[in-house]
Structure formats: structure tokens, C-alpha cells
Amino acid sequence: MQNDDVIWDVIRHHHCSYMAKIQTGNFCRNPYNVTGICNRSSCPLANSRYATIRDHDGIFYLYMKTIERAHMPNKLWERIKLPKNYMKALEIIDKHLEYWPKLLVHKIKQRLTKMTQYRIRMVKLSKKVREKIMTVPRKEVKRESRREEKALRAAQIENVIEKELLERLNKGVYPDICNYDEEIFNKLLDKNKEEEQEEEEEEAEVEYVEGDYELEEELEDDIEDMGDFLKANNIDDIEGDEDDLEEQPTRKKVKKASVSYPLKQDDGTEKVRRKDKKVIVEVERDEDIGNRQHNVM
Amino acid sequence: MAKEKKRKAAEEAVDGDDYIEREDKKPKKQKLILASQIKNKEKRSAVYAKLKHEKRVEKRKKIKARDAASKQALELGEEPPEKMVPRTIENTRELDETVCRPDDEELFAGNDADEFSAVLKQQTAPKVLITTCRFNSSRGPAFIKELLSVIPNAQYYKRGTYELKKIVEYAKNKEFTSIIVVHTNRREPDALLLIGLPDGPTAHFRLSNLVLRKDIKNHGNPTSHEPELVLNNFTTRLGHRVGRMIQSLFPQVPNFRGRRVVTFHNQRDFIFFRHHRYVFEVKEKKEGLKDKKSKASQGKTEKKAIARLQECGPRFTLKLVSLQHGTFDTKGGEFEWVHKADMDTSRRRFFI
Numbered sequence: 001m002q003n004d005d006v007i008w009d010v011i012r013h014h015h016c017s018y019m020a021k022i023q024t025g026n027f028c029r030n031p032y033n034v035t036g037i038c039n040r041s042s043c044p045l046a047n048s049r050y051a052t053i054r055d056h057d058g059i060f061y062l063y064m065k066t067i068e069r070a071h072m073p074n075k076l077w078e079r080i081k082l083p084k085n086y087m088k089a090l091e092i093i094d095k096h097l098e099y100w101p102k103l104l105v106h107k108i109k110q111r112l113t114k115m116t117q118y119r120i121r122m123v124k125l126s127k128k129v130r131e132k133i134m135t136v137p138r139k140e141v142k143r144e145s146r147r148e149e150k151a152l153r154a155a156q157i158e159n160v161i162e163k164e165l166l167e168r169l170n171k172g173v174y175p176d177i178c179n180y181d182e183e184i185f186n187k188l189l190d191k192n193k194e195e196e197q198e199e200e201e202e203e204a205e206v207e208y209v210e211g212d213y214e215l216e217e218e219l220e221d222d223i224e225d226m227g228d229f230l231k232a233n234n235i236d237d238i239e240g241d242e243d244d245l246e247e248q249p250t251r252k253k254v255k256k257a258s259v260s261y262p263l264k265q266d267d268g269t270e271k272v273r274r275k276d277k278k279v280i281v282e283v284e285r286d287e288d289i290g291n292r293q294h295n296v297m
Numbered sequence: 298m299a300k301e302k303k304r305k306a307a308e309e310a311v312d313g314d315d316y317i318e319r320e321d322k323k324p325k326k327q328k329l330i331l332a333s334q335i336k337n338k339e340k341r342s343a344v345y346a347k348l349k350h351e352k353r354v355e356k357r358k359k360i361k362a363r364d365a366a367s368k369q370a371l372e373l374g375e376e377p378p379e380k381m382v383p384r385t386i387e388n389t390r391e392l393d394e395t396v397c398r399p400d401d402e403e404l405f406a407g408n409d410a411d412e413f414s415a416v417l418k419q420q421t422a423p424k425v426l427i428t429t430c431r432f433n434s435s436r437g438p439a440f441i442k443e444l445l446s447v448i449p450n451a452q453y454y455k456r457g458t459y460e461l462k463k464i465v466e467y468a469k470n471k472e473f474t475s476i477i478v479v480h481t482n483r484r485e486p487d488a489l490l491l492i493g494l495p496d497g498p499t500a501h502f503r504l505s506n507l508v509l510r511k512d513i514k515n516h517g518n519p520t521s522h523e524p525e526l527v528l529n530n531f532t533t534r535l536g537h538r539v540g541r542m543i544q545s546l547f548p549q550v551p552n553f554r555g556r557r558v559v560t561f562h563n564q565r566d567f568i569f570f571r572h573h574r575y576v577f578e579v580k581e582k583k584e585g586l587k588d589k590k591s592k593a594s595q596g597k598t599e600k601k602a603i604a605r606l607q608e609c610g611p612r613f614t615l616k617l618v619s620l621q622h623g624t625f626d627t628k629g630g631e632f633e634w635v636h637k638a639d640m641d642t643s644r645r646r647f648f649i
Contacts, residue, residue, distance in 0.1 A: 152567070154565070157571055162605075165527075
């Protein structure tokens, strides 16, 4: 026979496996408990007429148990699906629990309220975009840092950058870098002049200068290193051509000289080989620089 | 039994074998005990030391022979024997069929039609929006300040709690050309998200080894001239695309008077970022110092132009984690390239 008081006595004073005692009080882990507190009126085991609301997949169900079915634990709990609308759910609760103790009905309605609130919040959160935190196994982290160190050592970045800059200088990308040494520049000027005079005396061989593409300007700042292929084949980047079309009007078309150390573009300091003895070289004038010397055969 | 052992030992000693072999009962050709397999520590270390010594002696002999041969060849006026090239990981890199070739028409056509062509052809000036993840702390703001000085025409906006997709829309309305999101993890900038606009790809990089300007010794201070770009070693198609994406952050017309260079150097899939100011100098180098014997060549000074660099600005490494087609959309977007764990299995395989 079902006697609630006896059950409660036994449970409370001896052992209930659903009870969880923590600092603030006694709580009940039983999934059918309405309030969650271990209480004489809230214990689903010690009340033969009891009701709860449970949630399954976002849908709320009203569960009821009556003493008539106490001997059939299999069919003990009767469940009714509650609509998602809060007001309608309240009405249905009222309808089914019409003649039940008011306290229990009140607690059930409170529970329903809370559950609707947290359901709304869950839906809102899932719509929001949250950052997902992913962990990386320590082995991988260490491996990456090791590889990075070795790659850094293999890269020799400073050397590569310096080489690249010098190459660009040699190609003549920089028209007006003005931080060279004045003396040395002049010395080289003189030396080249001497050489020129010597050359004029002897029969100079025909020197074939590299093609006209050198006269084009390279305005780009960024020549991607596609391995050595591009340079080997002397192919300008496509971007170079396009840039030429849109060059700034203020820039003068300077003649490129493939010299290694006269750092400033100038006429007199060019190496001999740029001037072809047997061919008239037409040069566009730089407005700043003084008169050019033409060698005309 | 003992007599047999002794006899064998005597035989082998007579043969003049290695000390190791005496312990071996089987004929010497079949089994050679490694030094590491000897259990006795003293003996093991002695054997190992002997081994190393032998190796070192051999190596020195080889080097001497090589040097002598090359010197001889030089004296005789012949060509010196070929220098041996050391085997490196870059030499032995796995063959990648996506490496860009210089004569690839498809590549150039692709370049014209891709998302960066507008900026790269100077039709639009690049305008960069920098922002952070939701919680920004410690080194993040300092890093962002330095980034602002490196990239011309960049602006910083606080993140607030906006969703990234909303930020993308906002930036599109204000006509930005790219967004950089600096992500912080454990009080350190950890990842960089580069989003091209209006519908450019999204590149997710992992950031590591960040060194701020104040921590660099003898650092320089960058000016506001437009920098030059150097992009090294972006060989494959993926690398080319990433390279163009990086290129589209910077203005295409550098101001050479500023003598500022920004480098993105790719080595083994790590992209190293450096920011320098450079100067060209003429350096005198005495020739003939190597060859002490020929006095005739001494005293001749050759002038060479060199470039000197002064580092300014931050220093960091990037590693590409994923490249997604279209603006930021992790769930619905199409990923062009994603790093997976089994890409790391081979030490000679790189993707950028």
C-alpha cells in the first residue's frame, strides 16, 4: 500500500539516492521533481499525486502521476504535450490540474515560466555567431615552433633583402636615390671619361647593348620572385607593362643604365658599353641634368 | 667450450679485427654490433669515441684533398673541380605541380580576372580597416599601432560586439579594400584574418614570434612614405594568390625617396614579415686577400655597392591556415585551401 508519510520518513532519515547535499541546502536530482529541492511537498517519490513539466527537444510535456496507477510503475506517468505558446500552455495546465492542490499548480506554472524563458534564450544564442575555441595538440604546437626556427635560419632574410635591393638598383628602378658618396662619384666620372677617350682612339668593336626593353621604365615596387625563371628569361611582369601606361606625369623618362655603382642616373658616368660607337643613340633629356654627351659616329 | 672461445679469440686477434668483433661469435661479415648496443658504459663510450675520431680523421682528409685539388686546378689555370652543393630541404622539396611557370597564360589571365586586379592595376587605392577580436588585451593594441604605421592608409576601429559579417558589410559601405582582424589568444596576438573586399578571399593566418619595435635593438623609425614591397618565394599558385593578396594591402606606387622596404619572405610555408629602412653605400673591398701568395693583386681595391638595412617596425611570422573564397563565412563559404594534419607528414612538402 502506498503511504506517503512512511516513504518520506524512510527516505529523509535514512538514504535517498536522489538527494544531493550542498552548502546551501538539500537538492533533489530526481528528473521528475518540480522545484529541485528535497522537500516533503516536492519529492516525487513521497507524493502519490504529483505533476511536473519536462522538456524534450525543445517541446514541453506535462507529466502527471496519480495514486490509481501507483501499482503500475510502467504506466505511472501520463504525459501531455504543451504548445509552444505560453498562454495556451497555461490554459492547458489549468484544465488538467483543475482540482489539484494549488501549491503544486503554482509551482508547475513557475517552472513553465522559467523553462520558456530559457528556451527563448537558447534560441537567441544559437542564432548568434559564437567563436569556437579549438585546441591544438601540444605536439603540433612544438613541431610548428621547431620548424619555424629552422625555416628562419634557412631563410637568411637580411641577405636576401639586401641582394634584392641591389638587383633593383642595378636594374635602375631607383631614379633618384641621393645618398651616394660625392667624391667617389666624381672619381668614377673622371675615370670613365678617360676610358672613353681611349676608346675613341682605337677602333671600337660593335657593342651590342641589351634590348630596348631596358629603356622602358619599371615603376613597380614589387617584383614577385617567381623563382629564377622570370629573371632568367628577362620577362617583365605583366604588371610592369600596365604600370607604364599609367605612370605619373611628373616622372621623367630616364634612361636606364646597367651600371653597378654610379648610383645616380647620369650621362657622363655611364659605362662605355652603353654607348654604341657605330649607332646614333637617341637619348631623352633629363631636365635636371646638364648637357649630355652624345657619341656619334 | 672455453678452449674454443679462446682459440677463436686468438684467431680474430691475429686477423687484426676491430675490438668490437671479438665479442661476436659469428663470422664478421654478417653481423656488426653498433656502439650503441654495448651495455657496458665504459666500453661503449670508448668504442664510440674511437668511431668519432675515425670519422673526423676521414673528413679532414677529404677536405684537404678537395682543397688541394681546387688549388692545383686554379694554379694550372684549369677549371677547379665543381663545388659540392649541400643538400637542403629546399633542394629536395617534393615536386609540386602547381608551381607557377613564367609562361603560363592561364596564370596571367587569372590575374586579370581576380579580385585584386582593381587595386593592383591602380584603379583603386587600397584602404585598410584594422580591427580586433572581441577581447583585446596586452600586446594587441601595441601591435595594432605598429601595423598602422607600416601599412599606409590604414584605420583602426574598435571591435565592439559586432558580428564579423556585419563588419564586412559596414566596411563595404565605407569603401574599404581590405580588412585585417587581429585575434588575441592568451594575451598575445595569435592570428590574422585578412579579408579582401568587396568579395575577396579570406585568408586566415596564424601569427607567431611577434617582436615589437621597442624590443628591437637599434631600431629605426619609419616615415610615412609609401613603402616598397618585396615578396619572396611565393612559387605555387596558392602562394601566388596569397602574394597578390598581400600586395593589395599596399599602394602600388612606392616613394623611393623614403627608402622603406616591407618584406614578406616565404620559407617552408612560413611567411616572415620584416620592415626595414635601407641605404646604399659604396664599400671598398680589397681584392686578393684570399690569395696570399700573389702579391701583384694586392693593393687593388674594388668598389662595390652594398645595401645596408636598419630594421624598424614589428617582426612576425605568418602561417596560412586556410584560404576561403568570398568574404568571411566559415559555415557556408567555399574553402580553396585548408591546412589539414596530414599535410605535415612529409618534411619536404610545402604548399606556398
